[in-house]
Amino acid sequence: QVQLQESGPGLVKPSETLSLTCTVSGGSISTYYWSWVRQPPGKGLEWIGYIHYSGSTNYNPSLKSRVTISVDTSKNQFSLKLSSVTAADTAVYYCARHYPFPYSGSYYDAFDIWGQGTMVTVSS
Amino acid sequence: IQLTQSPSFLSASVGDRVTITCRASQDISNYLAWYQQKPGKAPKLLIYVASTLQSGVPSRFSGSGSGTEFTLTISSLQAEDFATYSCQQLNSYPYTFGQGTKLEIK
Numbered sequence A: 001q002v003q004l005q006e007s008g009p010g011l012v013k014p015s016e017t018l019s020l021t022c023t024v025s026g027g028s029i030s031t032y033y034w035s036w037v038r039q040p041p042g043k044g045l046e047w048i049g050y051i052h053y054s055g056s057t058n059y060n061p062s063l064k065s066r067v068t069i070s071v072d073t074s075k076n077q078f079s080l081k082l083s084s085v086t087a088a089d090t091a092v093y094y095c096a097r098h099y100p101f102p103y104s105g106s107y108y109d110a111f112d113i114w115g116q117g118t119m120v121t122v123s124s
Numbered sequence B: 001i002q003l004t005q006s007p008s009f010l011s012a013s014v015g016d017r018v019t020i021t022c023r024a025s026q027d028i029s030n031y032l033a034w035y036q037q038k039p040g041k042a043p044k045l046l047i048y049v050a051s052t053l054q055s056g057v058p059s060r061f062s063g064s065g066s067g068t069e070f071t072l073t074i075s076s077l078q079a080e081d082f083a084t085y086s087c088q089q090l091n092s093y094p095y096t097f098g099q100g101t102k103l104e105i106k
Helices: none
Strands: A003-007 A018-025 A033-039 A046-052 A057-059 A067-072 A077-082 A091-103 A106-114 A118-122 B003-006 B009-012 B018-024 B032-037 B044-048 B061-066 B069-074 B084-089 B101-105
Touching: A003 A091, A003 A106, A018 A033, A018 A091, A018 A118, A033 A106, A046 A067, A046 A077, A046 A091, A057 A067, A077 A091, A106 B032, A106 B044, B003 B084, B009 B018, B018 B032, B018 B084, B018 B101, B032 B061, B044 B061, B069 B084
Parallel strands: B009 B101
Antiparallel strands: A003 A018, A018 A077, A033 A046, A033 A091, A046 A057, A067 A077, A091 A106, A091 A118, B003 B018, B018 B069, B032 B044, B032 B084, B061 B069, B084 B101
16 A cells, blocks of 8 residues: 655754655555645645656746755655745645546546645744 | 635534535636545545545545536535545646635534
């Protein structure tokens, strides 16, 4: 059974770079697309971006200038870097798997597996 | 694409039938998923392609709709269903979520 686990510092100073890693266990990262999603305290979910094992990426335009997502297939991991953080970046960060569900002769995405989430606080 | 859920808060009793609505700012066909989230936990996929139940999800959950209006219905609330429910559009990037509907015990 595939499981995802986020790891990284829980506290980041303003203007610095937030770095998180998602480790995929129980399956290979070399299939599917993989995303980062965040949730500020008491607020809704925000999609940050995805990476494919091939290295192709797509980022939320609202964060694109500050985000980099990379993949290390040898370690079955993918990572998030968010630069120039402010208090507004304080959130629980989740990694998630895109699964292509077959339907009516085509495939439809949904996020079927999520990590447990990791709280990142931006504060000096 | 903006998703607006209504209501944002819902108070109900065990055994009640409840419906949550998700409206999209433009046509997303049936590229919509529903998630359940309990406090301190990750979202859990309930429904994809607007109306298809994810494996292992109880049949009291159902989804419907297409285009710009969608609904999630719980036919008979159970104690474990009290949680926050969010819709997500997967029609185009950036994927977006609704603001969430918190379902509370009356």
